[in-house]
Amino acid sequence: MAPTVTEWNELEHEHSGRTPRRTTAKAKSLAARPLDTPRRSRLLHSDIAALLAAIATCTIGVWAWHGGVSAFGRGWAPAATSLTQISGIVASLAGLFGVALVARPKNVERAFGLDQLFVWHRYLGEAMAIAVGVHVVAGLLEWTQGDGFWSAVQDSTGRQPYMAAATIGAVLVGVVTVTSLRSIRRKFAYETWYFLHLTAYFALAVSFSHQIVTGGDFARDTVARWIWIGLHGLVIAMLLWGRFVPTFAAMWKPLHVRSIERLTDDTASIVLGGPTLQSLKAEAGQFFLLRPLRRDLWWQTHPFSLAAAPTALGLEFSVKDRGDASAAIAQLERGTQVAIEGPYGICTPDVAAGRKLIFVAGGIGIAPIRALMQRLEPGSEPVLLYRARRTKDLVHLEELRRLADSKGGTVLTLVGPSASLADRDPFGADSLVAAVPDIAERVAVLCGPERLLFAARKGLIDVGVSSLDIHYERPWW
Amino acid sequence: MRSSDRPASLARRALPAVLLAGVSGAALTQLDRPSSGIALGRVKPKTSTTSNGTPSNTGTVSPSTVGNGDPTATSRVPNSSVPAPPACSGAAVLGPVVETRWGPVQVKAVLTANGKAACSADAPVTPSDRNRSLDINSQAVPLINDEVKVQGVNFDSITGATVTSDGYRESLQAVLDGKRG
Numbered sequence: 001m002a003p004t005v006t007e008w009n010e011l012e013h014e015h016s017g018r019t020p021r022r023t024t025a026k027a028k029s030l031a032a033r034p035l036d037t038p039r040r041s042r043l044l045h046s047d048i049a050a051l052l053a054a055i056a057t058c059t060i061g062v063w064a065w066h067g068g069v070s071a072f073g074r075g076w077a078p079a080a081t082s083l084t085q086i087s088g089i090v091a092s093l094a095g096l097f098g099v100a101l102v103a104r105p106k107n108v109e110r111a112f113g114l115d116q117l118f119v120w121h122r123y124l125g126e127a128m129a130i131a132v133g134v135h136v137v138a139g140l141l142e143w144t145q146g147d148g149f150w151s152a153v154q155d156s157t158g159r160q161p162y163m164a165a166a167t168i169g170a171v172l173v174g175v176v177t178v179t180s181l182r183s184i185r186r187k188f189a190y191e192t193w194y195f196l197h198l199t200a201y202f203a204l205a206v207s208f209s210h211q212i213v214t215g216g217d218f219a220r221d222t223v224a225r226w227i228w229i230g231l232h233g234l235v236i237a238m239l240l241w242g243r244f245v246p247t248f249a250a251m252w253k254p255l256h257v258r259s260i261e262r263l264t265d266d267t268a269s270i271v272l273g274g275p276t277l278q279s280l281k282a283e284a285g286q287f288f289l290l291r292p293l294r295r296d297l298w299w300q301t302h303p304f305s306l307a308a309a310p311t312a313l314g315l316e317f318s319v320k321d322r323g324d325a326s327a328a329i330a331q332l333e334r335g336t337q338v339a340i341e342g343p344y345g346i347c348t349p350d351v352a353a354g355r356k357l358i359f360v361a362g363g364i365g366i367a368p369i370r371a372l373m374q375r376l377e378p379g380s381e382p383v384l385l386y387r388a389r390r391t392k393d394l395v396h397l398e399e400l401r402r403l404a405d406s407k408g409g410t411v412l413t414l415v416g417p418s419a420s421l422a423d424r425d426p427f428g429a430d431s432l433v434a435a436v437p438d439i440a441e442r443v444a445v446l447c448g449p450e451r452l453l454f455a456a457r458k459g460l461i462d463v464g465v466s467s468l469d470i471h472y473e474r475p476w477w
Numbered sequence: 478m479r480s481s482d483r484p485a486s487l488a489r490r491a492l493p494a495v496l497l498a499g500v501s502g503a504a505l506t507q508l509d510r511p512s513s514g515i516a517l518g519r520v521k522p523k524t525s526t527t528s529n530g531t532p533s534n535t536g537t538v539s540p541s542t543v544g545n546g547d548p549t550a551t552s553r554v555p556n557s558s559v560p561a562p563p564a565c566s567g568a569a570v571l572g573p574v575v576e577t578r579w580g581p582v583q584v585k586a587v588l589t590a591n592g593k594a595a596c597s598a599d600a601p602v603t604p605s606d607r608n609r610s611l612d613i614n615s616q617a618v619p620l621i622n623d624e625v626k627v628q629g630v631n632f633d634s635i636t637g638a639t640v641t642s643d644g645y646r647e648s649l650q651a652v653l654d655g656k657r658g
Contacts, residue, residue, distance in 0.1 A: 158508035168501045175497060189485060195494035202498055299487045
């Protein structure tokens with residue numbers, strides 16, 4: 001056995017003969033008409049901020065108009081009422097915005113990426129949980145003035161109309177929040193967590209009635225009430241249009257597995273084709289949510305990046321058995337129908353903006369980078385740092401070398417468990433500069449496990465790459 | 478590849494969520510017991526007693542009858558049928574029993590000297606077949622009693638206890654008309 005090389009290297013002498021050439025043939029056969037590129041949205045952060053600020057100003061303005069602010073100067077009782085109202089409004093707004101985001105509005109997604117949407121969704125969820133907490137405490141305080149604390153508890157758990165529903169809503173928000181704390185969420189299978197998370201819709205629905213009937217701002221102000229109802233209707237429409245329609249459309253006209261080929265003992269290359277591809281727009285670097293329409297898998301989706309530049313003939317994905325349903329997906333039979341949602345992601349070739357690229361890939365994270373490399377212009381001199389635990393995990397290596405060569409670039413690999421490496425920090429600034437002298441001038445695209453992303457990001461920033469020039473999908477599942 | 482790996486079933490993954498939703502739904506139907514009078518317990522007394530300054534946050538009261546916690550909105554002009562305060566004729570008289578949807582209501586009232594108005598009233602008999610009726614009326618009747626002192630026989634109905642309110646009003650009106658139980 002050849003001694004393992006423990007720093008970034010070209011590994012030229014070792015594996016040139018062993019990677020199957022079939023991949024090359026496949027790549028050629030798929031080199032049919034490339035799919036059109038989805039247009040990037042021109043929305044800016046400030047546009048989103050302005051829209052949210054406008055909605056928030058209107059609704060919070062209603063509260064202020066009704067004397068919400070001045071109530072704080074009239075003693076603790078009116079203050080508690082006012083605090084109950086404003087915290088309730090804030091909680092509802094955060095909930096509404098959060099739901100609007102997971103409706104995956106195309107404009108927003110095409111500007112910021114689905115991962116960013118989920119990050120914002122998380123912030124909004126946290127804000128909502130805190131606001132609901134304040135709302136409950138302030139509401140109890142307010143009603144305690146009537147007949148004492150116990151009476152207030154009885155009132156708010158059902159003796160007042162619609163308050164039982166509101167209490168259930170608050171409890172569900174609590175459950176959804178707790179199960180989404182990272183340490184607790186890890187204990188659940190993704191789908192278990194996801195279905196629990198869906199009860200948040202139930203929470204929003206059951207708490208709506210008490211807002212309209214009990215909430216002082218909406219019960220007595222017809223205009224405010226209709227604005228509030230309209231806002232909810234809008235978000236429901238977004239959800240139907242952005243989330244349910246695409247899912248059902250995809251299941252109605254699914255793609256099918258055109259071919260499936262084993263790359264290593266635990267990785268397969270799967271190509272999906274079908275007539276609907278003709279009208280699909282997608283670009284290398286994007287990803288889809290795959291829903292295999294098989295008895296035991298139809299109810300779950302799994303995100304996979306395009307492993308090759310998409311063409312009208314087929315979408316190629318690399319599927320690694322990570323011990324869950326991906327094992328089943330890696331073994332789908334030819335002809336199996338697969339519904340796809342997407343494409344998502346903004347880490348497309350245009351992030352280079354005319355500059356040279358440095359790719360960092362870890363393991364199966366090579367898939368989108370292979371697709372991106374296929375789309376690069378000749379002479380673009382890309383450099384790929386390809387990290388893997390085992391030599392045989394370096395899938396597509398031959399093709400990547402060829403691609404890099406044809407564009408004047410290089411592929412550097414580093415193989416072995418982290419503990420075995422001579423260079424303890426292969427993504428440290430020194431190692432990066434030693435491997436790629438002009439790295440600081442490049443635009444970086446990263447893909448791989450979370451630890452690799454953060455290590456590489458830190459190293460790149462240390463060598464002077466702007467954080468705006470480091471592109472990657474934040475892990476959100 | 479580990480061919481023995483079988484994806485977990487939908488039932489197993491969805492079970493916690495379905496259980497949670499089911500428990501929530503069951504709790505909802507168990508907990509929901511609105512309109513038991515408390516809704517007005519905090520609002521109506523303000524018409525007769527001093528305002529405690531609590532803004533009404535109870536949806537069951539229509540905006541026209543109860544204000545927004547604004548003291549000027551909660552004060553109410555007493556009904557014109559209420560006489561000048563003096564001259565109550567000591568003895569309480571029983572009104573006729575009025576059958577309502579939920580059971581009998583009977584009023585006992587202290588009248589003014591001329592017998593044209595009630596100084597105060599109470600309802601010793603109210604529907605009692607159901608726990609819910611007992612619960613509601615134990616809270617609603619004192620409220621109505623308070624209202625009668627201020628508004629007379631044409632007092633505002635207690636939301637959530639409208640049947641009792643109507644029976645009470647009918648019995649009281651009968652007393653004023655000279656009928657006795």
